[in-house]
Amino acid sequence: MLTVEFQAKVENGIILIPEEYKKELTNANFVKVTVNKQSEKKAKEVDIMDELAQNPIEVPGVRSISREQMHER
DSSP: OOOOOOOOOEETTEEOOOHHHHHHHTTOSOOOOOOOOOOHHHHHHHHHHHHHHHSOOOOTTOOOOOHHHHHOO
16 A cells, blocks of 8 residues: 655645656545645645745845854854
8 A cells, every 4th residue: 555645735625636646646546535634824834934945045145054064163
């Protein structure tokens, strides 16, 4: 049995399966679904954080440091 976990939007009662799982689930005759509903506000907050983690905003005058530099004493 294949087990995958993902977050998805629901539109008109239909769960939108992310592209990376569609191929694996195309020929599935039966799937077991467990739903953990998030409030819309919480979902938006998570989306913003994910977006910033993947696409950091550069701020003039602020330089990035490595983890090692951060923990130097």
